[in-house]
Amino acid sequence: MEKKLTYALFTGCTAKESTPEQLMSTYAVAEKLGIELVELSEATCCGASHLQDYDDFLSLVLNARNICYAESRGMTMVTICNTCQLNTAMTKHRLDNDPELKARVNEKLAEVGLEYKGTSEITHFLYAIIDDFGLETLKEKVVTPLSQFNIAPFYGCHNIRPSELQNETHGKAENPYNPNSLDDLIVTLGGVNVDYEEKNKCCGFHAELQAPKTAALLTGKALMGAMDANADWMVTPCPLCHLKLDTQYEHAGHAVGRDVKMPVLHMQQMVGLALGCTPAELGLKHHVSKVNFV
Amino acid sequence: MTTITTQTITFNVFRFNAETDYLPHYKTIEMEVTSEEVVLDILNRIKWDVDGSFSYRRSCRHGICGACAIKVNGKGVLACKERMNDLIELFGTELTLEPLSIKRAVKDMIIDKEDFWKKHEQVKPYLIDEIDEHPESENLVTPKEEAQLLEADYCIQCGLCHYSCPSLENNESYIGPAAFAAAYRFNADVRDKATLDRLDIVNAPDQGVWDCVKCFECQEVCPKEVNPIEKITKLHNQVFENGVAINNVATRHAVGFAHSIKKHGLLDEAELVRYSEGTVPMLMKHGKVGFKMFKVGKVVMPWNMPKSDKLDEVKALIKSSSTVKF
Numbered sequence: 001m002e003k004k005l006t007y008a009l010f011t012g013c014t015a016k017e018s019t020p021e022q023l024m025s026t027y028a029v030a031e032k033l034g035i036e037l038v039e040l041s042e043a044t045c046c047g048a049s050h051l052q053d054y055d056d057f058l059s060l061v062l063n064a065r066n067i068c069y070a071e072s073r074g075m076t077m078v079t080i081c082n083t084c085q086l087n088t089a090m091t092k093h094r095l096d097n098d099p100e101l102k103a104r105v106n107e108k109l110a111e112v113g114l115e116y117k118g119t120s121e122i123t124h125f126l127y128a129i130i131d132d133f134g135l136e137t138l139k140e141k142v143v144t145p146l147s148q149f150n151i152a153p154f155y156g157c158h159n160i161r162p163s164e165l166q167n168e169t170h171g172k173a174e175n176p177y178n179p180n181s182l183d184d185l186i187v188t189l190g191g192v193n194v195d196y197e198e199k200n201k202c203c204g205f206h207a208e209l210q211a212p213k214t215a216a217l218l219t220g221k222a223l224m225g226a227m228d229a230n231a232d233w234m235v236t237p238c239p240l241c242h243l244k245l246d247t248q249y250e251h252a253g254h255a256v257g258r259d260v261k262m263p264v265l266h267m268q269q270m271v272g273l274a275l276g277c278t279p280a281e282l283g284l285k286h287h288v289s290k291v292n293f294v
Numbered sequence: 295m296t297t298i299t300t301q302t303i304t305f306n307v308f309r310f311n312a313e314t315d316y317l318p319h320y321k322t323i324e325m326e327v328t329s330e331e332v333v334l335d336i337l338n339r340i341k342w343d344v345d346g347s348f349s350y351r352r353s354c355r356h357g358i359c360g361a362c363a364i365k366v367n368g369k370g371v372l373a374c375k376e377r378m379n380d381l382i383e384l385f386g387t388e389l390t391l392e393p394l395s396i397k398r399a400v401k402d403m404i405i406d407k408e409d410f411w412k413k414h415e416q417v418k419p420y421l422i423d424e425i426d427e428h429p430e431s432e433n434l435v436t437p438k439e440e441a442q443l444l445e446a447d448y449c450i451q452c453g454l455c456h457y458s459c460p461s462l463e464n465n466e467s468y469i470g471p472a473a474f475a476a477a478y479r480f481n482a483d484v485r486d487k488a489t490l491d492r493l494d495i496v497n498a499p500d501q502g503v504w505d506c507v508k509c510f511e512c513q514e515v516c517p518k519e520v521n522p523i524e525k526i527t528k529l530h531n532q533v534f535e536n537g538v539a540i541n542n543v544a545t546r547h548a549v550g551f552a553h554s555i556k557k558h559g560l561l562d563e564a565e566l567v568r569y570s571e572g573t574v575p576m577l578m579k580h581g582k583v584g585f586k587m588f589k590v591g592k593v594v595m596p597w598n599m600p601k602s603d604k605l606d607e608v609k610a611l612i613k614s615s616s617t618v619k620f
Binding site for chain 1: 554
């Protein structure tokens, strides 16, 4: 009998707020695949790389605390946000490779009765599906192949760079210049993966407030690249990329001088569609750029 | 004994001469490539065997001068270090050779790096101190103090990170990762006395570290493991540690995370935007998008804001572990 896959789910903040459909679809897909997710209800925000700019040590302590709760459940932590994945994996890397830093962090954690040991692995739900569940097994579960769709994968920076860290986390890094996980997933689900230059580029999310012009240009170019490659819709494993591409099309369109609105699905929604989940289960009504093909 | 293998590769080579051409073009060249070759060998063979007018920069051939930096299929490489076998494994047998920046191309692979050097100069990349003209002893730096440089002085100024940076690509005022790494290198040097001057430069809106999009391309592309984004983060930290953070949207955005986590454990997204921008600018800049998000259920009302379990524990850790104030 196959061993049931069980993970400690680090939801991050966005799935609890501005992308509720991502959390809904994560649970819907997990149920279809028989994956058990135990939510880390004690977890805090990872700092999203901005708290790190303000107070690096504080961000380390808080991220280490999150990992402690996965360790206490004896589980691998699974994330559903590229930035949560990066910040958590980076914390683990730094603590596992710097005994002095680990001791300083543990001194603080001891004040609330916790200890970071480094026993839990950290992976993204995308890689849990691809590496742990397996694409071959997933293919057997497809009930509605996505064969009528040209789908543009948008990887998001923090799952593919820095590749050394990703390699350490997943055991085999994607090639950041030619990533393939989302492409493979699309093909497994029966869809047509479209290739375009911007698929491994930055969406601009992290500079949205501080550098809006740069951010809008990056978003616009990504949407434009997917449209020019004749994509029917885009798919991303990162809720931050999703937010940027789904909601900011107007500013982005002004920046690049074109109407660049198109549906942008979460990776889980795409998998869920192929597995036969209903639009309601996948939260497809929670999109600003309407998902008008279901 | 290692066996040398060969493969036929199709190269699409960028050709342009600013003195005679209005537009660039790509020349297709097929070549047998051996498993022992690096990209520089191919550039040499194109010039020596195919077209003597083909131009590129080369110098040390040992990965320490940075002259031969180009892009292959969009990936920034040092031509003298990058093995053809690795590129073929990465991209297959069709490879496009381009200069680091097409818009700065002068002739074929040669670009005008004036912008790079100006940005470099902008951050005062040298040691600044009052020097005794007749010192009686050496000015020693301990290994621990030297370790603070975090390999920032390994930079060979090849420009790979600079011309791969999407912030720079879209905002020419942005100083860029290479110059920031240089700024950090001297700020981290215990002998230097110009930290605050440099922080003024790297802290400025539009040009400074706050415009980094955090894509990690600079870390990925760097051939010398300088890790520029780590240095950018350190400069952010220095801005706060030295009390020179300007009270603006960028700094409040970073600080707002600490406020939210203290209050909810999780980030209050809407409140973060309000805290960063101010209420009126937020409504003016984001009101329309916010309303669209509200209509489809993407906005959580303050009274429904989710909280982490064991929030007292989070608050205690924030109180005990915070290292800076704003």
